[in-house]
Amino acid sequence: MNTLQYSILSVLARKACSGYELVKHLEVLWPAKHSQIYPALTKLSKGGYVDYELVQQSGRPNKKIFETTEKGLSELKEWASIPFNDPAIKDEFLVKIYAIRLLEPEQAESLIKDRITFGKEKINRLMENMGEIEKDLHHDIDQTKEFGRYMLLERKVRLLKEEINWCHWVRDFVTKSIKFLLPVPISLGYMEALISEMLFLPQLLQVIF
């Protein structure tokens, strides 16, 4: 079994769902397209790790509702208890920041601005999810299964907020300082020279502001 399959088991251990629903839940956990998820479910099913029930629907396509078997659950428990492998983060934004000095100041500013927007929107969606869990607490008693997911939502919100703080820090660093000294459009060459003077002189920046 690979990590995708363990991730599927983790989601199903919280709530039985269709392949279609699984795609959405996995987005934040172990992103995968449906073309990868459906074959994985077939494998898990053949291995006896999951069961499914065919649900007839009118108006929309029929679906299979999957749930973990005892075997699947115990495999998952065992895997969850061994050490984790290093995370692999693939984020184009990071590569673009690495090369940010090659951009014109307006492009650099818009790169940061887009990331702030991205983060804020994501935070809103995550907080909605958290709200739903908290709300359901009053209707249903056994919310135990939401524990891990709730912790992860809290984690992601914290990290996104911290990234937004960092974005403001970078933006202030790049644009405010340049604009203070040169309140006119400046060339890349000027920007480079200025940054090389100021980048690691926070004392200077403190004097300026």
Add this chain to the structure above:
Amino acid sequence: MNTLQYSILSVLARKACSGYELVKHLEVLWPAKHSQIYPALTKLSKGGYVDYELVQQSGRPNKKIFETTEKGLSELKEWASIPFNDPAIKDEFLVKIYAIRLLEPEQAESLIKDRITFGKEKINRLMENMGEIEKDLHHDIDQTKEFGRYMLLERKVRLLKEEINWCHWVRDFVTKSIKFLLPVPISLGYMEALISEMLFLPQLLQVIF
């Protein structure tokens, strides 16, 4: 060109290096094994995006030092100025946290403890890198090329610190509250019942502590 190739160009735009060195620099930017990087360098070279110089060495294998061409640099600039795609994070730790309620309390605690250790060690390495950049400022004038990398180091340190804060939050949540009420080894069933009672009642926790 794919993102791996743009990432390679980004690293080379900062500093000419061998494929072997590239692997290490890409680890935090766009992780890839050498078996992926060497063919990518061949492609970039054939496309005229990078040049290389053969360096004869004694005692160790000869190497190729790659650098970006003008063409490579302008391609990179253009790519860096278009919107970024969504990040893809694959982190087994997150999957294990999602399923944390299935673990025995000691296993859950050790999962969190390992992540804190992981984060602290990573922070130490990153701070060393930052220190080197800051130190070199006094010897060399043109540190402009380190700008993006320095920003990313700062970002990662901030995020790791925030994750460590979150880890303590989770650990306190899970273990302290349980130990307070039941200072003896407890079963999974007890733990589940307790968590379902307390998880979303911070008021209760405040009364307890």
Add this chain to the structure above:
DNA sequence: AATCTATATATAAAAATTTATATATGTAAC
């Protein structure tokens, strides 16, 4: 003496992942 680590590149094979295509239907927007 043998093993491990670091330096250095290359490629084949296997596995994971993405992109594209197919099919089917209700509802909402334009």
Add this chain to the structure above:
DNA sequence: GTTACATATATAAATTTTTATATATAGATT
């Protein structure tokens, strides 16, 4: 009325990525 979107599953083809193997040498460790 036509386009877009949400629901639902399936598979082929292309691409990306990992694992494994190959070769070569110096220095440190066991």
